[in-house]
Amino acid sequence: MQRIRCNIASVTPFCDTVFKVILTPSQPVTFAAGQYLTVVMSDEDKRPFSIASSPVNGEQLELHIGAAVAESYAMQVIEAMQSRDSIEVELPFGDAYLRQDLPRPRLLIAGGTGFSYINSIMETLIAAGDTTTTFLYWGCRDQASMYQADKLARWAEHYPHLTVVPVFDEAVAGQRQGTVIDAVCSDFISLGDYDVYIAGRFEMAGAAREAFREKGVDERRLFGDAFAYIK
Template identity: 45%
Template sequence: MQKVNCSLEALEEMADSIWYVRLKPSQPVDFNPGQYLLVVMADDDKRPFSIANMPNGDGTIEMHIGATPDNGYAMQVLNRIQELGHIDLQLPAGKAYLRARSRHPVILMAGGTGYAYTRSILQQMLADGLHRPVFIYWGVRFAEQLYADQELKNWVAEHKELTYVPVVQNSDELWQGRTGLVHEAIMADFPSLTGYDIYVAGRFEMAGVAREAFKEKGVEADHLFGDAYEFI
């Protein structure tokens, strides 16, 4: 992996306790859409975060960080970036990157800020031109956490092959969309998952439950991708 110092270009709160970070590496970096990075806090403390954009001409790296006062793991990273104006990263990491040569239809499943991982993949697919159906399912606890809802709706309006399904676990009377758990929405919508490339990002518990459920629908192990599956 490459180690590179990155300067802070942008930091803004997209939703309550969810932050957009854009960094500019001091030298060119290379990664595949869907790979992740390690924030170097110390030699023995390197913290993984998804890269939220595809490789681009200006070389910037985007992150979506969910940081609350009781989540020291992420909050310490955010504070370090804010205080210093720069941070050391190691990248790329991860094997759950986009299989660009595949012609299978794609399901992208994200939980919370796991959307960052699916966004990197989706951005690249849109840039390459959608030649196959793509379904993105984004699950959150509360509707206000759908911080990129308008971005996805705009992409859907531009690309007939793209379907976007937001799923809210704890809905109120104002929410008119799907409710419950995001993997259950996929289970309900697809009689079979055979022949699909499925990319999963979110908490390890969610990824594990989804893998077992998707087996019931015939998902092929070599077409199910997620960094969590390297550890669980």
């Protein structure tokens, strides 16, 4: 684990509820796609966020921080970054990083800003020229919350091995509606042959694990950092 000071290069809104943060580390950093860092607010207060960038681009760290409520846990981090030139982070953390040891098809699942975790994995696979069959499901409340919809569309257009499935809580014309977990379970008879990567709220990850067990998922190939905190 490294503790590193980073210059705050930019803090810009993706949309009304999500901010894109770019940090420039003061020294080289090492992490795996899908790992996370903690923002050091104080020695007693360290707040975790997925690293959205790929380790292929080690010169900067990208974060996607959902912050819509004043004085919330996440908004406090955004406000701190907006008022400072630099901040300390600790990294890397997490065991749900990208595995490329077996040639198995992949299922990538994000809820809300859990897309940051999936983005790191996807950018790494793209940089490596990986063409393994991949399904990407992203669940959001509404179209405005799907803050990187344009990127999803570009990926779907340029990479024939990739199937992208947006899922919305609210009705959106021509799009899937419901929970992202229900969408996956509806589309797959069995998950036994897949590497499954998932990021989102803890309750979503817990529900997914229960549902995917019924679909025969190999839990040794089910990756999500939430599982370290829920039993």
